[in-house]
Amino acid sequence: MGLDPGLRRLALGTLLAAYPGPVPPDWAVDLVAEGLAGHTLFGTNVHDPAQVAASTAALRAGRADVLVAIDEEGGDVTRLAHATGSPYPGNAALGAVDDVGLTREVYAAIGAELAALGVTLDLAPTVDVNTADENPVIGTRSFGADPLRVAAHSAAAVLGLQAAGVAACAKHFPGHGATVADSHHELPTVDVPPAVLRERDLPPFAAVIDAGVEAIMTAHIRVPALTGDGPATFSRAVLVDLLRGEYGFTGVVVTDALEMQGAALTAGGVGPAAVRALAAGADLLCVGAKVDASLVERVVTGIVAAIGDGGLDRVRVEQAAERTAALAARTRAATAVPATADLGYAAARRAVRVEGTVDGLDRPLVVQVYAASTIAEGRVPWGLGPHLTDVEQVRVVAEEADPQELRRLAGARPIVLVGRHLHRLPGASDLVAALAAAHPTTVVEMGWPAAWRPAGARAFVTTYGASHANGRAAAEVLGLV
Known part of the structure; x- marks a missing residue:
């Protein structure tokens, strides 16, 4: 039945x-x-x-x-x-x-x-x-x-x-x-x-x-x-x-x-x-x-x-x-006119916070630290990569990265390290400390900004998120667009 x-x-x-x-x-x-x-x-x-x-x-x-x-x-x-x-x-x-x-x-x-x-x-x-x-x-x-x-x-x-x-x-x-x-x-x-x-x-x-x-x-x-x-x-x-x-x-x-x-x-x-x-x-x-x-x-x-x-x-x-x-x-389907395309990007720029100085970042080496996504987020692209102009970027796993090799790769260029939730990412704080101790290093935090701050870094930049808009805002603040 x-x-x-x-x-x-x-x-x-x-x-x-x-x-x-x-x-x-x-x-x-x-x-x-x-x-x-x-x-x-x-x-x-x-x-x-x-x-x-x-x-x-x-x-x-x-x-x-x-x-x-x-x-x-x-x-x-x-x-x-x-x-x-x-x-x-x-x-x-x-x-x-x-x-x-x-x-x-x-x-x-x-x-x-x-x-x-x-x-x-x-x-x-x-x-x-x-x-x-x-x-x-x-x-x-x-x-x-x-x-x-x-x-x-x-x-x-x-x-x-x-x-x-x-x-x-x-x-x-x-x-x-x-x-x-x-x-x-x-x-x-x-x-x-x-x-x-x-x-x-x-x-x-x-x-x-x-x-x-x-x-x-x-x-x-x-x-x-x-x-x-x-x-x-x-x-x-x-x-x-x-x-x-x-x-x-x-x-x-x-x-x-x-x-x-x-x-x-x-x-x-x-x-x-x-x-x-x-x-x-x-x-x-x-x-x-x-x-x-x-x-x-x-x-x-x-x-x-x-x-x-x-x-x-x-x-x-x-x-x-x-x-x-x-x-x-x-809630039948409604007809509405989307807002101007730049609204989100302008809002993201207003959110960026800079501690320290970001002057003199001429064509740095950008090091993006791998961070897993949650199920809620899914695998959505993030970082500075889509917004960079004539800037080299490498991707690393914090626990596996060799600071000395990254400094060698950077040469005379400053390093910009980009991550999400660096304060709780295994190996990330040690990697940042090792880089900053011997090389001009700027850190961009695109996750939740905890109280942790890297010792020795030239600047700590917080975006409060890793959306496409947040990434562009950070790249603009750093003068990399």
Whole structure:
């Protein structure tokens, strides 16, 4: 016996799936017609603007009010510009500039670009307060370490996106900024009392709720005082009592990807994770990036079975589907005119900070230190390379690099060493120290700027991000363009 059609459609209405490649396969469109809430676009779905617009049009042919979501944060997390790097600086750079009008303008430009392509839900902004310098997954995605500054810019970002006709989804509730683990790979723990969350992590969420944010994404993090042994995504104390009860949020609660180990490993798979998230109060479930029709059907079967055996209240699932449908109805594809092309580059230039002197960098040797990307970032090009004119660049792994060989290669030329998160990259601080001790060396930090500063360096340049715009800004400051 097959699934009850009504229950199957109900379950589909809570799911945000994905598909491989640049063209939506028939099954992806068919599921939309059968009630699937929508799809998330990833870098593998994006080749060029015309192709993306054709893809979203194909999805809307399945159902006009399909949700088309994307992680377009600007800065280090971009899907539209994954092949080149974003033309916009990310949140850390915008927080460093500290001009809320600029933040709103940048996000309005991102929203306009998304709207023109038929995207209706941006899984942004990241509103986490990055209080841990060692945080491996938030970092430059955050507006900063000060809750009030992050709150002001988070609200501005939401207002900018939603003015362009694209729903914003603030993340990751109740705050991923104090973690030193990546929830893509494990379940991080933030072992603090709720009072600390209210003072440190939650002000930005209060601000975006006041700004009318349409959606808020859950965090796969464990806060023992609230969530026990499980993640916030599975916690009614977090999603219902705290987010809806205390903070008054009435929009759509979206889960982070349920394929992430912080959720799937805890629940025993994506299907059980979906049931637990719905029961806890989530409305729209991000299945993940690696999705096919069979996975969607397994998740749907699990939800329907849980309703049938009493493990999941049908009324709760109906509530989730209704909220998601209402969001979709409000976010039909809009027509908007993108902002001027230089907006992001001008903003990135304002964010650059220089400690020391960058004079006299005539045709230096540029040494780019390898840094792995997080799953959230993906493999997006970064660095000064695309912007250099008549300048030699070499790439090295910090732990394997020979400082003496690099000094020999540089000869009489100064060295510009470029890295991301150098303070926590194995071997990086030793490499910088060895170079700076015997050679004119300038360091460019394109990751999260911690308190670490290299002894002996002529200058320490901070970009607050590694987008295409950040790279050009640094190259211009150094006089290398």
